[in-house]
Amino acid sequence: MGTSITYYLQEMLRGEWLRKFLFVKTAPYETPPHFRDYPRLTGKECNRCLNCMMICPTPGAIEVLKTEEGWNPVIYPGHCIRCGLCVEACPEGVLMSGRILESQFYENTGYSYTFHLTVDTTRCMRCGNCSVACPINKEEDPQLAAGGTGANDEVIMRVKGGELQILHEEKCTGCKTCEETCPNSAIRVARVIEAIHVAEEEG
Amino acid sequence: MSFLQSIKNTVRSRSIHVSYVNVGSCNGCDIEVLAMLAPRYDIEQYGIYVHNNPREADILLVTGAFTPQWEDKLKSIWDKIPEPKAAIAIGNCPISGCVFNRRGSFVDPPVAKHIPIAAEVPGCPPRPTEILNAVLSLAPVVFKDYEEKQQ
Numbered sequence: 001m002g003t004s005i006t007y008y009l010q011e012m013l014r015g016e017w018l019r020k021f022l023f024v025k026t027a028p029y030e031t032p033p034h035f036r037d038y039p040r041l042t043g044k045e046c047n048r049c050l051n052c053m054m055i056c057p058t059p060g061a062i063e064v065l066k067t068e069e070g071w072n073p074v075i076y077p078g079h080c081i082r083c084g085l086c087v088e089a090c091p092e093g094v095l096m097s098g099r100i101l102e103s104q105f106y107e108n109t110g111y112s113y114t115f116h117l118t119v120d121t122t123r124c125m126r127c128g129n130c131s132v133a134c135p136i137n138k139e140e141d142p143q144l145a146a147g148g149t150g151a152n153d154e155v156i157m158r159v160k161g162g163e164l165q166i167l168h169e170e171k172c173t174g175c176k177t178c179e180e181t182c183p184n185s186a187i188r189v190a191r192v193i194e195a196i197h198v199a200e201e202e203g
Numbered sequence: 204m205s206f207l208q209s210i211k212n213t214v215r216s217r218s219i220h221v222s223y224v225n226v227g228s229c230n231g232c233d234i235e236v237l238a239m240l241a242p243r244y245d246i247e248q249y250g251i252y253v254h255n256n257p258r259e260a261d262i263l264l265v266t267g268a269f270t271p272q273w274e275d276k277l278k279s280i281w282d283k284i285p286e287p288k289a290a291i292a293i294g295n296c297p298i299s300g301c302v303f304n305r306r307g308s309f310v311d312p313p314v315a316k317h318i319p320i321a322a323e324v325p326g327c328p329p330r331p332t333e334i335l336n337a338v339l340s341l342a343p344v345v346f347k348d349y350e351e352k353q354q
Contacts, residue, residue: 029244031330060299077325080327082326
């Protein structure tokens with residue numbers, strides 16, 4: 001018993017031990033480079049497709065603005081949640097954050113999107129403004145006149161039998177002209193995003 | 204600098220008491236504040252103590268997008284903190300409202316409208332190191348030579 005107490009006392013009165021016990025600190029934590037931080041510009045040219053702004057989940061976090069160097073996305077730190085979706089959605093690789101671009105390159109992942117049209121039948125008055133205003137409808141059937149009725153079934157939407165029919169949703173380009181011309185806010189254009197994995201071509 | 208002031212400076216540099224208040228956040232930022240207490244980040248080695256009593260606190264960490272229930276309560280918490288004091292906004296919510304600041308939601312950001320905010324830490328949530336850096340870099344600005352600056 002006596003020896004063990006003296007052993008402990010000897011051990012704990014060493015200067016090195018006391019200094020460590022009183023003053024040592026854990027090493028400051030360095031942020032590893034692969035962590036997703038606020039997106040930064042890579043210097044590639046932005047072509048203003050605004051995919052980054054469309055995919056951003058937060059209001060007011062990203063804007064594509066014109067400066068002396070040209071158009072470039074600007075990130076606002078008080079709004080950005082560092083999810084990295086804008087980095088993934090950009091087709092030109094203008095933004096970078098962590099190792100998102102690298103993993104996207106190796107894994108061949110990306111986003112594809114389609115447009116989904118919903119009509120609120122309780123609000124829709126079957127006026128046909130949407131069918132007439134739609135620029136794709138105009139290409140498909142120039143005869144589609146006021147009222148939005150027509151025999152052509154290659155159009156995106158038309159009024160037939162007192163109903164607004166959505167025929168070819170896949171032709172929609174998401175311009176939202178129908179939403180703007182609808183007097184009763186009955187039609188809605190939604191962008192449906194799908195994460196895709198492009199398989200490597202064989203051979 | 205008076206002798207008393209230098210003693211106060213020394214003491215205050217090693218003993219910052221922090222109180223945190225959640226004014227309608229999703230709890231993510233509160234978890235990051237708790238992570239600072241864990242041994243990996245260990246804020247107590249820098250002399251910062253989480254001490255959830257505003258009457259004993261020096262720094263108030265505010266998280267959340269300010270829901271209407273806090274309209275009068277946050278101000279009264281702020282008034283309870285003795286001088287010298289400072290408030291830090293943790294995360295995006297007290298700065299801008301972030302994802303909660305949409306049409307039809309009952310939040311009233313920024314928190315700087317309601318109490319004076321000395322520093323803001325953006326992020327959703329901010330990393331524990333970022334919160335730690337904010338507290339450590341704000342403390343000397345507010346507490347060093349406080350009595351002499353008052354005169």
